[in-house]
Amino acid sequence: GQQLNQSPQSMFIQEGEDVSMNCTSSSIFNTWLWYKQDPGEGPVLLIALYKAGELTSNGRLTAQFGITRKDSFLNISASIPSDVGIYFCAGQLASGYALNFGKGTSLLVTP
Amino acid sequence: GAVVSQHPSWVICKSGTSVKIECRSLDFQATTMFWYRQFPKQSLMLMATSNEGSKATYEQGVEKDKFLINHASLTLSTLTVTSAHPEDSSFYICSASGAGYQELFFGEGSRLTVL
DSSP: OOOBEEEOSEEEEETTOOEEEEEEOSSOOSEEEEEEEOTTSOOEEEEEEOSTTOEEEETTEEEEEOTTSSEEEEEEOSOOGGGOEEEEEEEESSTTSOEEEBOOEEEEEEO | OOOEEEEOSEEEEOTTOOEEEEEEESSSOEEEEEEEEEOTTSOOEEEEEEETTSOOEEOTTOOTTTEEEEEEETTEEEEEEOSOOGGGOEEEEEEEEETTOSSOEEOOOEEEEEO
């Protein structure tokens, strides 16, 4: 499967700052997802988006499914040290299909 | 959400030996399981898709004779790395899809180190 274009590759910010990362694809996906992965662990789902144009929040996290179905962004507001980790976007053609992952955004938050 | 468990969480083996990694869905029936490989500081790359009771479908560039996948039941899939070499050292992660669930569920991952 194709690998999605995710940016930025890494971010180094201060606690309290807002963070934004995005993901683009050359092809359409019907589901966009955002995951966080801590070292040595599997990815954990943060937000799932099922409809083009959908804007969904989960606490301090907000994500949107682009209307073209080829992109998505994730915002983290008021970052805290425990937000540190690697964030991956993923696109899925349909339920039951494998996920195509982005290259990841490494987030470092200093107190 | 549903739970997917992998075992072992880490394994160290000598070059040339075979290693089996198990992926279990603990509280749902996984009709489809996916195996991913993740090298350090890289993304998850799909290796193969397995449906219960049928042969796995491998992604381009993944050797089916080296990475044997068995999905004999609705709750268990296994990945066997045969004749492992140091370049097979990686983090292997499974995910499962089940009827009635819209999302995929990921295991905790298994770190393989081949000496």
